Each structure stands twice: as structure tokens, then as C-alpha cells.
Amino acid sequence: MSNTATGPLPLLPFFLPASGGQRYCLLHLPPPGQSARGGIVYLHPLAEELNKSRHVAAAQARAFAAAGYSVLQIDLYGCGDSSGDFGEARWDIWHNDLHLACAWLAQRVDGPLTLWGLRLGALLALDFASRAPLPVARLLLWQPELDGRRCIDRFLRLRLAARLLASAEAQAPGDARAELAQGSPVEVAGYLLAPALAQAIDAVSAAALLPRVPVYWLAYQAPDQTSAAPLPALARQWLDQGAALHMASFGDGPFWHSGELLACPQLLEATRELCHDWLAPERNTS
Template sequence: MSCASLDALPLLPFFLPASGGQRYCLLHLPPPGRSARGGILYVHPFAEELNKSRHVAAAQARAFAAAGYSVLQIDLFGCGDSSGDFSEARWDIWHNDLHLACAWLAQRVDGPLTMWGLRLGALLALDFANRAPLPLARLLLWQPELDGRRSIDRFLRLRLATSMLAGGTQEAPGQARAALAQGAAVEVAGYRLAPELAQAIEGVSGSALLPAVPVYWLDYQGPEQAAAPLPPLARQWREHGAPVHVASFGDGPFWHSGELLECPQLLDATRALCRDWLDEERTSP
């Protein structure tokens, strides 16, 4: 299907009523006259990475819709165009948002339900899938951040970098983490991080979670890098019996790039990695 045809696919923006207000959603629908073969829920990444990656996520959502899926993109509480401020966001609220979105999608779509997460959204999707009250068919993880503590460390380093670039009094390493430990919120690149959210994220690790459904995992591999080995966590999951399929892409780290990157390799790699269920369900009666 051509790019022009993808752009012409039905797209329904709406607000989903939820606790504490409403959640902004985009529903990508299959071509007119074609019933959906299943539903896919997209779980966006953390803070500014949400904005950096919107265009790539939308392109992939359109591709899935063209293949016959209903794809739901939801801005979680305190994020994007949904109700609440980022400082009010909590991990459990985001869990509730995903449950609401899954239930909404399952009521309207016959067929398997897939969760697709990017970066920290992949960890949230994995954590949710391990205690989801609704059956899920699979997880699609794009460049997953699967260690919560490491994710918070990386986020807090942005605060140090901003302090250095500002040229003023430089913050001592560990100062922001100490503030969080004392129950104070800290601001990082314009986002006010609550200690409750930071603590909850730090308490989640992929090494303590074993997926109960097949996992499709894509990692970025730069042109200067040799063939990437199997991620240690993917190997661990396989050793414990979880079906894990891994591939790479080379477009670039679009989730934090200073410019908007088009990612045709990522979309092609996703289509190839997911061919077993995409093709199987396409030909099923």
C-alpha cells in the first residue's frame, strides 16, 4: 500500500472518559469495508520521548491498520493531550489507563489483542501484561527500557546536562536522587518528576518478570556496530521457556534525536519480525 493510501486510512481522534478526567486517543482503523483481524494498543515512552517518537509510532500504526488491525494510541494520564499534569502521574494510574484502553478495544474488536510498547512504555506494557485481567496474545517491544532504576538514572542525568549547559551553579551528582528519596519532586528538562512515580518505576525490572506471551523485540543497531548479540534479558527469558523473537533496525535513535527521523528500516524490520502472526492471521478464515 502506498504512502498516500496509508494516509487515507480512517483515523478517529477522541477523548476516553477515565478517572481524573479523560485520555486523548487516536484509533487507526483498517481500510473501509474490512473488519479488524485484531487490536493493537500502543504504549508510549516517557516524558519528552513521547513527543520525539509520535511520528514514527503513527507511521507504524498506519501500517498495522493497513494490514487489518485496529490500533489504539492513548496518551496516558499527565502526558500529551490527556488530563492531568506530569507531576501528578503515577505508575498505577498508567496501569489503570491501559486496562481501560484494553477493555475498550476488546469490546469493539474480535480477534487477538497485542500490546506494543516503546522504551519505558515497553516496561510498562510488560509489567501490565504480567497482571492483566484481559488475555493478551503477544508483546511487541521497540528499543525496550527494561530496568526501571537505570531508566530513572538516565532521566536524571538530563538534569545534570541541562545544569552544565546553563553555565550556572552546577548541581552535584546525586542531588536530584537525594531529593527524591526525601519525598521532594525534581524538575528534569521541563518535566516535574514526583518521587512516587520515580520510586514505582525503579521497583520494576524485566529480570523479575517472565512474559507469559510471545515477545517480539527490536533494538537499534548503529552502522558502526557489529552484529548485536542476543540481549541478556531475552536470553534469560528464553532459558525460562518464554518465546522471544529478536531483530534490529538501523534508522537511528529517533526517540531522542534532535531532528525528526523517518524510520523505514524499523517499519520493515517490524513487519519481518512479526510475519509469523501477521501472515498467519491474514490467511485464517
């Protein structure tokens, strides 16, 4: 846990009852005696990216808690320490998990609700917010996946890479696609991908999801990229359509698939600066 001037911040691990079993959660709380300014629900990325990024998400959650927010990290169905196998996971179940997490936190915390997602978790947050089952004040997107089909294609390439390393007969992503189209699950890096999940993610595109709340978007920019990265086409589209979009970059590295654990101080600092309008300490007007 994070150490502050008043000591470690409260951290509560628990299992949230849900359809098909339980969901493992971590609740990061503000310093003792301080009321929460709002709630934040974190949505993790796909498959092994969850494990590789968990430490960075936890560091950011502690920073949010130190700023006065209650932060709920939830392992979605079939992921992490929650009930179910990954092969049983479905996009609509993850939507239901997110609704459950938001409702649980909203019942216990006054103030605005923020959805914070990494990679596919960011695309899930966008998709969820577009359906507006619960009031959401803002979205924080860390290196968001913008197109579900491309996300699945990249995931399937992991199987090709593993077969090449094992000197086995290589299989192109298109072959895995054929298996999925025929209704057969595909094993990728130890994860069994169900056709129903792949097809549902394929159908989600951020280009079709105009945010109705402010969006804070953090994008990775390689350290050797000296000039500022051009504004993504989707960002220009959203701005032209009137979205309230705030963007920044970070250069720590793609920690979500790195072979080593990266601390990512640039990302944490960039998040603090980008979200300054709602993270800055509240002024005492009394």
C-alpha cells in the same frame, strides 16, 4: 494519514473518559469494509521522548491498520494531550489507563490483543502483561527499557546536562535522588517528576517479569556496528526459561531523543519482517 490503494485509512481522534479527567486517543482503523483481525494498544515512552517519537509511532500504527488491525494510541495521564500534569502522574494510574484502553478496544474488536510499547512504554506493557488483568496475545517491544531505576537515572541526567549548558552549578543525579528520597519533586527538562512515580518505576525490572506470551523485540544497533549485536542477557534468560522470544535490530537511529525527526524506514521494515507470522495477509480459504 497513510495513503493506500483505496485511499486514506480511517483515523478517529477522541477523548476517552477516565479517572481524573480524559485520555486523548487516536484510533487507526483497517481499510473501509474490512473487519479488524485484532487490536493493538500502543504505549508511549517517558516525557519528551513521547513527542520526539510520535511521528514514528503514527507511521507504524498506519502500517498495522493497513494490515487489518485496529490500533489505539493513548496518551497516559499527565502526558501529551490527556488530563493532568506530569507531576501528578503515577505508575498505578498508568496501569489503570492501559487496562481501560485494552478493555475499550476489546469490546469493539474481535481477535487477539497486542500490546506495543516503546522504551518505558515497553516496560509498562511487560509489567501490565505479567499481572494479566486482561488476555494479551503478544507483546511488541521497541527498544525497551529493561530496568526502571536505570531509566530514571538517565532521565535525571538530563537535568545535569541542562545545568552544565546553562553554566549553572552542576548537580549530579545522586543529588536529585536525594531530593526524591526526601519527598521533594524534581524538575527535569520541564517535567516535574514526583517521588512516588520515580520510586514505582525504580521497582520495575524486566528481569523479574517472565513473559507468558510471545514477545517481539526490536533493538537499536548503530550503523557502524558491523557485526551482529550479542544477545542481551535478559533475552538469554527468557529463552532459558521457555519464553517465546523473537528478536531483530534496526539502525535508523535513536529517534526517541534525536534532535531531528527521523523517518525510520528500517524500523518499520524490521517490524514487518519480525512480526510476519501475525502481520502477513490472511489467506482466503473459501
